[in-house]
Amino acid sequence: MEIIKNNSWLMLFVLFTCFSLKSHVSFGADTISANQSLSGDQTIVSKGGVFVFGFFNPAPGKSSNYYIGMWYNKVSERTIVWVANREQPVSDRFSSVLNISDGNLVLFNESQLPIWSTNLTATSRRSVDAVLLDEGNLVLRDLSNNLSEPLWQSFDHPAHTWIPGMKLTFNKRNNVSQLLTSWKNKENPAPGLFSLELAPDGSNQYVILWNRSEQYWRSGPWDDNAKIFSLVPEMTLNYIYNFSYVSNENESYFTYNVKDSTYTSRFIMDFSGQVKQMNWLPTNSWFLFWSQPRQQCEVYAFCGQFSICNEQTERFCSCLKGFQQKSVSDWNLEDFSGGCVRKTPLQCENNSLANGKSDQFFQYINMNLPKHPQSVAVGGIRECETHCLNNCSCTAYAYKDNACSIWVGSFVGLQQLQGGGDTIYIKLAASEFESPKNNKGVVIGSVVGSVAVVALIGLIMLVYLRRRKTATVTTKTVEGSLVAFAYKDLQTATKNFSEKLGGGGFGSVFKGVLPNSSLIAVKKLESWSQGEKQFRTEVSTIGNIQHVNLVRLLGFCSEGTSRLLVYDFMPNGSLDSHLFTEKDSDFLDWKTRYQIALGTARGLAYLHEKCRDCIIHCDIKPENILLDAEFCPKVSDFGLAKLVGREFSRDDLDLSLIRVLDIGSWHSISLISPSSGEKTFVEVIAIDACHCPGKSWLS
Numbered sequence: 001m002e003i004i005k006n007n008s009w010l011m012l013f014v015l016f017t018c019f020s021l022k023s024h025v026s027f028g029a030d031t032i033s034a035n036q037s038l039s040g041d042q043t044i045v046s047k048g049g050v051f052v053f054g055f056f057n058p059a060p061g062k063s064s065n066y067y068i069g070m071w072y073n074k075v076s077e078r079t080i081v082w083v084a085n086r087e088q089p090v091s092d093r094f095s096s097v098l099n100i101s102d103g104n105l106v107l108f109n110e111s112q113l114p115i116w117s118t119n120l121t122a123t124s125r126r127s128v129d130a131v132l133l134d135e136g137n138l139v140l141r142d143l144s145n146n147l148s149e150p151l152w153q154s155f156d157h158p159a160h161t162w163i164p165g166m167k168l169t170f171n172k173r174n175n176v177s178q179l180l181t182s183w184k185n186k187e188n189p190a191p192g193l194f195s196l197e198l199a200p201d202g203s204n205q206y207v208i209l210w211n212r213s214e215q216y217w218r219s220g221p222w223d224d225n226a227k228i229f230s231l232v233p234e235m236t237l238n239y240i241y242n243f244s245y246v247s248n249e250n251e252s253y254f255t256y257n258v259k260d261s262t263y264t265s266r267f268i269m270d271f272s273g274q275v276k277q278m279n280w281l282p283t284n285s286w287f288l289f290w291s292q293p294r295q296q297c298e299v300y301a302f303c304g305q306f307s308i309c310n311e312q313t314e315r316f317c318s319c320l321k322g323f324q325q326k327s328v329s330d331w332n333l334e335d336f337s338g339g340c341v342r343k344t345p346l347q348c349e350n351n352s353l354a355n356g357k358s359d360q361f362f363q364y365i366n367m368n369l370p371k372h373p374q375s376v377a378v379g380g381i382r383e384c385e386t387h388c389l390n391n392c393s394c395t396a397y398a399y400k401d402n403a404c405s406i407w408v409g410s411f412v413g414l415q416q417l418q419g420g421g422d423t424i425y426i427k428l429a430a431s432e433f434e435s436p437k438n439n440k441g442v443v444i445g446s447v448v449g450s451v452a453v454v455a456l457i458g459l460i461m462l463v464y465l466r467r468r469k470t471a472t473v474t475t476k477t478v479e480g481s482l483v484a485f486a487y488k489d490l491q492t493a494t495k496n497f498s499e500k501l502g503g504g505g506f507g508s509v510f511k512g513v514l515p516n517s518s519l520i521a522v523k524k525l526e527s528w529s530q531g532e533k534q535f536r537t538e539v540s541t542i543g544n545i546q547h548v549n550l551v552r553l554l555g556f557c558s559e560g561t562s563r564l565l566v567y568d569f570m571p572n573g574s575l576d577s578h579l580f581t582e583k584d585s586d587f588l589d590w591k592t593r594y595q596i597a598l599g600t601a602r603g604l605a606y607l608h609e610k611c612r613d614c615i616i617h618c619d620i621k622p623e624n625i626l627l628d629a630e631f632c633p634k635v636s637d638f639g640l641a642k643l644v645g646r647e648f649s650r651d652d653l654d655l656s657l658i659r660v661l662d663i664g665s666w667h668s669i670s671l672i673s674p675s676s677g678e679k680t681f682v683e684v685i686a687i688d689a690c691h692c693p694g695k696s697w698l699s
Ligand SMILES: *[C@@H]1O[C@H](CO)[C@@H](O)[C@H](O)[C@H]1NC(C)=O
Pocket: 023, 033, 034, 035, 036
């Protein structure tokens, strides 16, 4: 549809230009010559058809703003890599013109006034043209001198994307850094608050800054022996890129190339404040390959002022009690930078509202405190509170380790933690406390109350179960091949649980030997949420799942308060012990890694789609990928999340499993943390480009 529409516009244009004196670029050209112009839906395409350059609308249907920029020709999801007029859109692309004027590439808006230019001086007498290269670089060439350096190139003016071959330079001669600057939001390419640059202090590391002032992430210095940035150890697992770092008397820069030119890879400074490396998959989607900082809430001021960042919520940001979103439309575009504003002025700001009531404080617990507190020398928490109450600009206080901190004016960086952290008191107008419906204190009280009741019932049950403990149990086979072991037999097999193999999120694992001398791994569950009957049902479900890439459950034990699971023993242990090791003998070659990644993806695929009751793993990580004697991977710990009653969001997990599958049928495999969906990598275990043995592996 889109293409047909564009073509018909183009036809119109061809007709139009027949009667026009001006010449426009011809269809398929890669060059804008001195006597040509670009307008409307016209584009130029690089010689090999890799990149397109022309007008685009980042929010079709929602906005009439058009920008001139560059995107991939063969990527079906239009992905902008460079924008010229980031801050000055045009609304009528047909009467706007990009042409070469006085030796510069200049964009004229609807009123034929210049709004963007390559800004070169003293070039008017030169004959120049602009060519779009396959690497994604728009170059202004001097036609009178074939050999000269480009007069101007888009690679020297990065927007938010760092494509292979580009450099992000610190110029030592004038102390100027090139910046990769985020978009304001996904629909607005205007420079946002986040930028990446090479630190100007000569430390040979990249830093991410908020508003070019607050640094919240750094790569660590370049390590020329290891060819990595020291705080990005993942770079050693790289298999598809060619990294290089250059530092001489004139400049320093890092650059990367993709070894296999069929890969489409891009690095962006995202409007989320994270840097992201994305690869385009043959399955027609961008795959998040790597991103930093790992946690969204680590991004400085991500949620703006007077807000709370919470990793556990889908949207991350919410306003403090008594505050509301400053711009609802920005928040809807996931641009939280404006933060929140007070609903009711403080009494100290407006005495006519007071009605004799003073401002009060609302308490938040388990918080990471906001940035930039001021410390006040006062005696105790009451004095700290009074100090804040008496200064109208004070908006919050915290009292910790006998020290009083206050925040004056707006503050950013408050984060909700699941436990630990500190307590902060936020100043609000007294009227914010009046409605009992909004009284969180009451709500917290009742939650605490019901938790206590549940705990009490639990305790009673426990005592009851202990008393009811059955006298003797013997090992016997139930439901097909699954064995119900007696506790004492497992005790004997594991020499009273003496040889610990590891400890996971669900409990410790011990090595054991059965009387028939077969080796087993016995997992002692530390907690579970279900009664005996349900436990047996779940266990028999898990027992029915059999796949070459899943660890086989042999049996279980359920006696009194003990719940144990018995598995095949895996002689080569878990994947992590091979990935993160110093010993050369443990190093896995790439062929084996590839096999492991593919097998893991197959195991997950089976769990996810093929067995009768779909199982979501919840805890995929190298520790849970076991290796048998032939280094065939076996996913372990599946089905346990349900057994212990762990909460999870199905959407997230499905997504991550599908991701693994996508790649499983391709030639690059990574594991993504299921608990945070696309947002975090657990570890890249295998990337294959050159040594991929080809399709035969995939069958
Ligand atoms: C534009 O310039 C090119 C080279 O300078 C020339 O070959 C071409 O004929 C010109 N086109 C028009 C329409 O003048």
